Amino acid sequence: MTGGRGLLVHAMLALGAALFLLPVWLVFCAATQDVGAINRGEIALLPRRDGLSIFGDVLFGSGPAGADRPVWPMLALSFAMALAIAAGKIVVSVLSAYAVAFFRFPLRMVCFWVIFATLMLPVEVRIIPTFEVVAGLGLINSFGGLVVPLLASATATLLFRQAFLAVPDELMEAARMDGAGPWRFLTDILIPTSAANIAALFVILFVYGWNQYLWPLLVATHPAQETIVVGIVKMIGTESATEWNRVMAAAMLALLPPVLVVLAMQRWFVKGLTDGEK
Structure with missing residues (x-):
């Protein structure tokens, strides 16, 4: 019975993996086809070897359509933005959660519930006043304008607070008897014990920052400040004029950085998720 159940579980996992990978494989194959075949819906299930050069053409803006913009600056900007958002959210959330959890100051819980209440506000509700603040600070078409408004995270603050x-009270008392101040207690005890959670949250926040579309579309009107997600959308013109193979190639290239980050931190990511359930 146990062997049959294990076989069923593995079969379901394989089916789920196939359902996830099939669209990605079709996009990869479509990137190597010519535009006419894609427009006719004649996408082969195997990539064309002579069409693999499309990835280099799209990445560096070379090839027959050499006038097209290279996507590597967009990839670099998106990577820097996602990295800054993930790291910034973690720093802000750790400090705010530490203050709410361990410091005793007036209206401490009111501050926490105000932070928690922001989870109920959709991004679209806050985007106009946020844009006005960023415009007033002169951060339009700047890296700071892309990153700074996205640094606060009520979800991460809640997770770190919990x-x-x-953390056992005995550990805090031992640190206090050892002469550790608030900053040393945070850096030497809380952060190391929460390293797995920080790593798991970093992966999630990196993917969140990488997939941002609405905010970069509003705040970055200069082509030099376009992220890869915005760039891919702008590559799509009318249905008959769109070079779908280049769009598919750009989509595949945009998929690589977050996948590499997840693979590089997979062990910590799984450990952070499993530790959070204990």
Whole structure:
């Protein structure tokens, strides 16, 4: 019975993996086809070897359509933005959660519930006043304008607060008897014990920052400040004029950085998720 159940579980996992990978494989194959075949819906299930050069053409803006913009600056900007958003959210969330969890100051819980209440506000509700603030600070068409408004995270603050509250009181008392101040207690005890959670959250926040579309579309009107997600959308013109093979190639290239980040931090990511369930 156990062997049959294990076989069924593995079969379901294989089916789920196939359903996930099939669209990605079709996009990869479509990138190597010519535009006419894609427009006719004649996408082969195997890539054309002579069409693999499309990825280099799209990445560096070379090839027959050499006038097209290269996507590597967009990839570099998106990577820097996602990295800054993930790191910034973690720093801000750790400090705010630490203050709410361990410091005693007036209206402490009111501050926490105000932070928590922002989870109920959709991004679209806050985007106009946020844009006005960024415009007033002169951050339009700047890297700071892309990153700074996205640094606060109520979700991450809530998660870190719960993780900090799970720290035994004996550990805090031992650190206090050892002469550790608030900053040393945070850096030497809380952050190391929360390293797996930080790594798991970093992966999630990196993917979140990488996939941003609406905010970069509004705040970055200069071509030099376009992220890869915005760039791919702008590559799509009318249905008959769009070079779909180049769009598909750009989509595949945009998929690589977040996948590499997930693979590089997979062990920490899984450990952070499993530790959070204990």
